Amino acid sequence: MSQPHPVADAEIAGRKTVAVLGSTGSIGVNTLEVARQLTDRIRVSGLSAHRNLDLLVQQTREFNPDWIVATNESCAKKYRWPKLPGTQLLIGHDQLDQLVTDVQTQVVVAAIVGTAGLRSTLAALQAGKTVALANKETLVAAGPLVMDLAARSDATILPVDSEHNAVFQCMQSGRRSEVHRVCLTASGGPFRNFSREQMQLVTAEQALAHPTWDMGQKISIDSATMMNKALEIIEARWLFDLSPDQIEVVVHPQSIVHSLVEFVDGSVIAQMSPPDMKLPIQHALTWPDRVTGPARRMMFQDAMSLEFRPPDIGRFPAIALGLQVARQAGTAGAVLNAANEAAVAAFLDRKIGFCDIVRACQDVLQQHAFEPQPTIEQILEMDRWAREETGKWILA
Ligand SMILES: NC(=O)c1ccc[n+]([C@@H]2O[C@H](COP(=O)([O-])OP(=O)(O)OC[C@H]3O[C@@H](n4cnc5c(N)ncnc54)[C@H](OP(=O)(O)O)[C@@H]3O)[C@@H](O)[C@H]2O)c1
Known part of the structure; x- marks a missing residue:
């Protein structure tokens, strides 16, 4: 018979505390549905949303997290926040660091879409947290750095992407x-x-x-x-x-x-x-x-x-x-990821056709100044460059 898992047993006693980044999205809402059914195992300690602040407030009222982060500053400053007793509201993307590194947080669900999810995922890994990773763009843009950071910080990455x-x-x-x-x-x-x-x-x-x-x-x-x-x-x-x-x-x-x-x-x-x-x-x-x-x-x-x-x-x-x-x-993943994000946004804005999405990515990838072992700063710079180049491609 297998031995009981000591960490799991300790966690059951106290429930896992889970911060859900991107709680208003498709993965975020499904995560909260799971948490709703498993209240004996999961305590939601933090939530984050970008624009859908009505839903964030509704989720806060139901789950009573310690923190919520409204990442889009201009939306958050205009919003008429109701009283949310027991929950601290933080405004701005940088505040996600506080949520993910909080000593109470055991598991971070990384469910922000796109490169916007990169920084908070890195912060969670650096703090040695368990990251339930939905945000695939993080690994696409910076796979070797992310995996190396996780190994050095003794953090765990558990894949949420179904495949x-x-x-x-x-x-x-x-x-x-x-x-x-x-x-x-x-x-x-x-x-x-x-x-x-x-x-x-x-x-x-x-x-x-x-x-x-x-x-x-x-x-x-x-x-x-x-x-x-x-x-x-x-x-x-x-x-x-x-x-x-x-x-x-x-x-x-x-x-x-x-x-x-x-x-x-x-x-x-x-x-x-x-x-x-x-x-x-x-x-x-x-x-x-x-x-x-x-x-x-x-x-x-x-x-x-x-x-x-x-x-x-x-x-x-x-x-x-x-x-x-x-x-x-090298930098190819960051370029593909950013070019694709920019091209998808342009397609949704009816600026380019469906088949142009992949064409734009191919062209921008071909033009980029490849760096085989980039730092995180070089990856972020390449991300910015690729979005700009894709913007020019769209206008051409
Ligand atoms: N949906 C799936 O079935 C599925 C499956 C596998 C993997 N994934 C991956 O999971 C991630 C999330 O996907 P999704 O389908 O849940 O996306 P989604 O429904 O579009 O939700 C995205 C979430 O990120 C927030 N967000 C958007 N832009 C942001 C920004 N600039 N800064 C901070 N937060 C921002 C959104 O907030 P607001 O809504 O408040 O604006 C929302 O909470 C993606 O990386 C995706 O590839 C999704």
Whole structure:
């Protein structure tokens, strides 16, 4: 029989204190749904929001956190804050540091979207916290620095991204040295059966309507272009210390198998569950325990088919770009990530077409002055440069 886990037992007695950065987003709201069901295990100690302050106030009234941070200063200063007894309000992005490094905070859920989530994730890692990482852009932009910081600070990163959480679970079936390759599954998004000509005409409304997942705007567009899979290839490369040649993408339209790990003997281990982010979030929050929670469950009474097919790189060039950037490393990830964020925003503003998103990323990547071992300052500078260049590309 296995020995009780001493850390887990101590945490159950006192409940884990969890700060949710980006609590008003899709991952944030799902995290609070998990916390609502697991009050015996989780105490929400902090929340952060950018613009949706009505929802932040509503969440504060329900969860009574010690701190809340309103990161968008101009929105926060105009807002008529009600009395929130027992909760301290902090205004400004810099204040996230105080929330994540607070001695009370044990777990930080990094659910801010984009590079905006980088700084607070680094601060949490530096403070040796457990980070339940949804914000994949952090690893895409600064993977080696993030993993090195986590190792030096004795911090733990637990993946929330469903594919990486699945890989993390599958990897527990063997030794790390026995992993042959990792297959990241992709639903293929709403346009998996569209021709190149049809894709030229795609609108933002069509791109936002994901067939299997309900997500925030940016990741929904990333899923439609399959840039999400490109970012996930890079994320997996750093998170699991894989060679890019060990990472493959397989299209699986049902989104039931969240990823697969093949071991050297040929055994393939898959993690299956309905498409519901509450499961990987809960897994990260309760790890190393498994408990009953609010996520949807498989219904094997209903007939179902699971399909797997290789991605069409011709129609979805983002995947090749992801592998290329995973091989290049250095500043390439920061450039791809920033160019993509800027291009997605321009597409949502109806300034460029759907297929222009990946084209802009390809062009900006080609122009950049590659630095193989950047510091965090160089990464931030490259992020700024790539956004500016993408802006020029959009106007050209
Ligand atoms: N949604 C999913 O199913 C899913 C799955 C896997 C991974 N992820 C990753 O998880 C992260 C969050 O995704 P999401 O879908 O939850 O995004 P989302 O719904 O757009 O929510 C983003 C959150 O970040 C906040 N935010 C936005 N801009 C900010 C800024 N400049 N500074 C600080 N906070 C800011 C938002 O605040 P306001 O709403 O108050 O403005 C909101 O709380 C992304 O990195 C995404 O790739 C998401």
